[in-house]
Amino acid sequence: MSDRGKFQAIKGVRDILPPESALWNRVEQAGREVFGTFGFAEIRLPIFEHTELFARAVGGETDIVSKEMYTFVDRPSGELAIQRESIIEIPGFAAVKAKSEGYRPDFQRYQALLRKAIELGEVSVDQNTERQIALFDEILDSMNATEPAFHIQLLTLREFVRTIPIGENLSLRPEATASVVRAYIQHGMQVQPGNVKLYYMGPMFRRERPQKGRYRQFYQIGAEVLGPSDAPGIDAEVIEMLMAFFDRVKLKGASLSINSIGCKQCRPAYVEKLRAELEKLREQLGADSQRRIETNPLRVLDSKLEHEQAIIEKLPRIAENLCSECSAHYGEVKRQLGLRGIAYQENWRLVRGLDYYMRTTFEITATGLGSQNAVCGGGRYDGLVEMLGGQATTKGIGFAIGTDRLILSLQEQGAGETPGGAAGRAGGPDVYLAWFGAAAQTAAIGLARRLREAGFVVELPAAEMKFGKSLGLADRLKARHAVILGDNELAAGVVAVKRLADGSQQKLGELELFSYLRAERAAGEE
RNA sequence: GCGCCCGUAGCUCAGCUGGAUAGAGCGUCUGGCUAUGAACCAGAAGGCCGGGAGUUCGAAUCUCUCCGGGCGCACCA
Numbered sequence: 001m002s003d004r005g006k007f008q009a010i011k012g013v014r015d016i017l018p019p020e021s022a023l024w025n026r027v028e029q030a031g032r033e034v035f036g037t038f039g040f041a042e043i044r045l046p047i048f049e050h051t052e053l054f055a056r057a058v059g060g061e062t063d064i065v066s067k068e069m070y071t072f073v074d075r076p077s078g079e080l081a082i083q084r085e086s087i088i089e090i091p092g093f094a095a096v097k098a099k100s101e102g103y104r105p106d107f108q109r110y111q112a113l114l115r116k117a118i119e120l121g122e123v124s125v126d127q128n129t130e131r132q133i134a135l136f137d138e139i140l141d142s143m144n145a146t147e148p149a150f151h152i153q154l155l156t157l158r159e160f161v162r163t164i165p166i167g168e169n170l171s172l173r174p175e176a177t178a179s180v181v182r183a184y185i186q187h188g189m190q191v192q193p194g195n196v197k198l199y200y201m202g203p204m205f206r207r208e209r210p211q212k213g214r215y216r217q218f219y220q221i222g223a224e225v226l227g228p229s230d231a232p233g234i235d236a237e238v239i240e241m242l243m244a245f246f247d248r249v250k251l252k253g254a255s256l257s258i259n260s261i262g263c264k265q266c267r268p269a270y271v272e273k274l275r276a277e278l279e280k281l282r283e284q285l286g287a288d289s290q291r292r293i294e295t296n297p298l299r300v301l302d303s304k305l306e307h308e309q310a311i312i313e314k315l316p317r318i319a320e321n322l323c324s325e326c327s328a329h330y331g332e333v334k335r336q337l338g339l340r341g342i343a344y345q346e347n348w349r350l351v352r353g354l355d356y357y358m359r360t361t362f363e364i365t366a367t368g369l370g371s372q373n374a375v376c377g378g379g380r381y382d383g384l385v386e387m388l389g390g391q392a393t394t395k396g397i398g399f400a401i402g403t404d405r406l407i408l409s410l411q412e413q414g415a416g417e418t419p420g421g422a423a424g425r426a427g428g429p430d431v432y433l434a435w436f437g438a439a440a441q442t443a444a445i446g447l448a449r450r451l452r453e454a455g456f457v458v459e460l461p462a463a464e465m466k467f468g469k470s471l472g473l474a475d476r477l478k479a480r481h482a483v484i485l486g487d488n489e490l491a492a493g494v495v496a497v498k499r500l501a502d503g504s505q506q507k508l509g510e511l512e513l514f515s516y517l518r519a520e521r522a523a524g525e526e
Numbered sequence: 527g528c529g530c531c532c533g534u535a536g537c538u539c540a541g542c543u544g545g546a547u548a549g550a551g552c553g554u555c556u557g558g559c560u561a562u563g564a565a566c567c568a569g570a571a572g573g574c575c576g577g578g579a580g581u582u583c584g585a586a587u588c589u590c591u592c593c594g595g596g597c598g599c600a601c602c603a
Contacts, residue, residue, distance in 0.1 A: 011594070063601050067527085175603065204603085209527075212596070220603070288600065304599085354602080363603090377603045400603050436561080471563040479563095486561070500563070 012208070012216030023407060027249050028201055031221045031401075034245045038237065040197040040223055045179040047203060051171040052124060056387060057178035059355030064174050068206045074167035080113045080123070087161045090154075104143070107157055111140055114166065124169035136160045172205035177356070177381070177398055178388070180224045185390035195227030195234065201403070213405040221406075222378075224398035230382055232329055235360045236336030238397055242364065242376060243342055251406065252413050253367040254375070257347040258337075259318070260330035261298070263358050264383065266323035271297055273316055284311055301349040317348045326359055333360055356381040360397065366409040375409060376401040428478030429459040430517060434470040436486040444485050447495070447510070456517060475500055480520065483513070 009015060016024060032042065055065050076084065087106055114133070117123040125133065139153050173179055180198055183189075189196045201221040208214060223241070225234055239256065246254045262270060275297045282290055289300045289308060301312060322330065337344055344362075352361050361379035378399025385394035431451055435444035441464070448460045459477060461470060474482040484496040495513055498505040499520070508516055 008594080063527095064603095068601080177603095206602085208601080210595080211598090214602090218603090222603085299601090352603090374603070402603060405603095434562095466559080467561045468559050468563075471561095473563085475563040482563075484562080488561080496562095498562075503563080505562085 010216070012210035014215060014217075020407070020411075023410065024403070027403065027407060027410070028221065030248045031199065031201060031245055034248050035199045035223055035241065038197070038241045038244075040199045040241075043180060043183060043198040043200050045173075045176060045183060045200055045202070047205075048170050048172050049179055049182065050124070051169040053178050053182055053388070054171055054174060057181065057354075057356055057384060058174065062354065064206065064354075068208055069174050070172040070205050070207055072170055073165040074170050076123075076166045080110075080117055080166060083110045083113055084161055084166060087158060090158055103154060107140055107154075107161075110161060111136065114164075117166070122168060123166050125165070129164050132160050132164055136164075174206050175204055175354075175400060176200050176202070176220060176222055177224060177384070177400070180222075180398070181226065181384055181388050181390070181396065184226050184394075185385065185388060189226065190228075190391055190394060192227075195225050195229055197223070197225050199223040213402070213408050215404060219403035220400045221403055222398060222400035224396060226385065226394060226396045228393055228395065230329075230359075230380070230395035230397075232332035232360075233336050235333045235380060235397055236340060236342070238378070238399065239337060239344075239362060240340045240342055242378075242399055242401075245401075246364065249406070249410065250413075251366055251375075251410060255365050256342065256344045256362060257350050257365070258333070258344050258360065258362045259347050259350040260322060260326060260333075260359050261351055261357060261361055261379075262318055262322050262326050266321060266326055267318075267358070270316070270318050270321040273321065274298070274300075277315055281311055284308075298351040301351055312349070319346075319348055329359055352377070352379055356384040356387070358382055362399070366406070367412065374402070375405045428480065429457040430480050430521065431456055432459045432470075432474035432477060432479035432482045434461065434465075434467075434474060434482055434484050436464065436467065436470075437490075440485045440487065440490055443490060447483070447485070450510075451514075451517075454514060454518075456521075471498075480524070481517065 035042075051069070051071050054069065058065050075081075083106070087103075087110055090103055090106075114123065118125065118133075136157060139157055143150065143153055180200065184196060184198075199222065202219065203217050204220050205217055207216055210216060223238065225238060239258075243254070243256065261267060275293060278285070278289075278293045278297055278300060282293065285293075285300070285308060286303075286305050289303050289305070292300045300308075301315070303309075303312065319327075319330070334344075334346075347363075350361055350363055357379040359380040359382070362377070363374050364376040365373045366375045367373075376399055378397070380395070380397040382395045384396055386392040433444050433448050433451075435441050444460060448458045451458045459474075459479060461473070465473070471482055479500060482498045482500060484498065489495050489507070492507070494507045494509055496505055496507050497513060497516060
């Protein structure tokens with residue numbers, strides 16, 4: 001990038017400008033309202049957490065964790081950091097020579113602090129630094145006091161201290177489920193009656209190749225149900241809520257797919273069966289699918305390659321390999337969806353990439369999004385709470401809506417054109433208050449305040465303009481009315497109101513003005 | 527991460543096989559317009575042709591590379 005000092009947004013991120021931002025507000029507001037009616041409450045989460053949280057929840061082997069997170073080492077603090085500073089400040093070889101033995105306790109102290117910090121998880125290290133630390137231990141343990149080896153060892157240690165990253169390892173969240181579960185555990189929410197129902201909305205971060213509807217800072221609206229029950233009715237209600245939300249935002253062509261991917265009991269057996277079957281067919285598969293035989297056989301089912309489709313069709317299906325509990329659960333979820341009148345398609349090839357999913361999985365696709373056509377994905381994750389250190393009996397299910405894609409799809413359907421609603425009135429102000437002369441400005445300021453208090457959107461010119469200019473600006477700002485306040489009106493104790501659409505104009509007192517504008521607003525909202 | 531395509535005023539685009547001070551429409555600003563906007567008329571501002579390097583007498587145009595974007599793959603909510 002070299003636009004000569006001009007700043008521009010980082011690759012893969014973007015600004016959401018008016019009037020598009022009005023649509024965002026409308027969508028998020030719809031979420032708050034719909035989720036609220038289902039008894040969900042908002043949780044506001046930090047956008048960064050310990051890297052380890054995501055690694056554990058999402059799965060250390062997934063691309064998300066291994067290469068798509070924005071990860072950084074925080075600056076160290078406390079005694080460890082102070083000790084580190086004093087070691088780094090140890091002068092060079094020649095100066096040290098005279099009294100090097102005196103530094104030994106400093107290193108030992110640092111080593112002890114470091115070990116403790118690692119143990120407590122306050123310092124996280126990768127393989128590379130682990131090697132350094134091991135070497136550090138080794139040298140320190142076997143350090144001998146003979147010259148000049150001692151000095152060399154000392155300076156080597158100093159260098160290690162300088163380069164070992166000792167801050168906490170943090171990451172911008174790539175998704176929010178892990179954070180919700182962390183918060184659930186941290187705040188002891190298992191003592192709350194029934195299941196805890198939470199929703200969230202906000203930015204997530206993934207260092208992916210940008211594409212339409214796929215940004216490095218992207219937004220999600222999601223909800224989770226956590227608690228002791230895994231009743232299929234919960235799965236169905238969560239999906240019902242989701243569909244109610246899409247209905248509320250008037251998303252057309254939303255299509256629901258569901259599947260069950262089994263549990264800890266039955267899935268591994270199925271995966272092995274699938275792997276064995278794929279192994280026999282290896283020669284007929286593409287390179288990617290061949291690789292997945294080892295890494296994640298389930299994802300072969302997702303393949304879009306034309307020539308693999310016939311092969312995939314004949315593979316064993318999980319629905320026929322579920323244990324009796326999972327099978328019953330899945331059946332009941334479908335029945336419960338039926339009770340709610342929710343149309344769905346079973347998609348036996350719908351698998352989830354993240355480790356924590358089990359049993360029910362679902363996905364909603366929308367139109368107008370190209371190959372990135374999923375706007376929402378979700379599923380059950382009964383083992384996750386335990387995996388993150390909570391009660392083993394806690395169950396969970398949730399979903400996340402890709403807000404960027406939802407907005408994109410709504411825009412394709414023309415939603416951007418009609419931003420109504422008082423908050424997101426992109427159509428311009430109700431009133432453009434054109435004043436002329438110092439006395440009129442005084443009156444206009446007061447009138448503007450009263451109009452705004454009554455909820456009207458008022459544009460008040462900050463400086464005096466020529467008459468024609470002022471009305472011209474009113475027009476270009478798409479104001480609905482121009483209220484004209486000059487010496488004539490001031491003297492008569494009225495204002496002139498002009499409806500810009502048809503040019504009709506009348507003189508009104510302030511009380512009449514308010515009732516006139518209210519009537520106009522009511523007419524406009526129909 | 528891989529492959530293909532794209533990058534000229536704020537926006538949408540023109541610019542012939544390399545040729546002189548790079549154009550248009552829309553938008554913005556100013557004036558025609560001393561109490562009436564949209565229409566119309568006149569004018570102005572706004573570009574190192576995404577950046578850099580190279581080929582050439584000469585590059586917006588050809589080559590390389592970097593940056594940014596789009597589409598598909600991979601991965602994934």
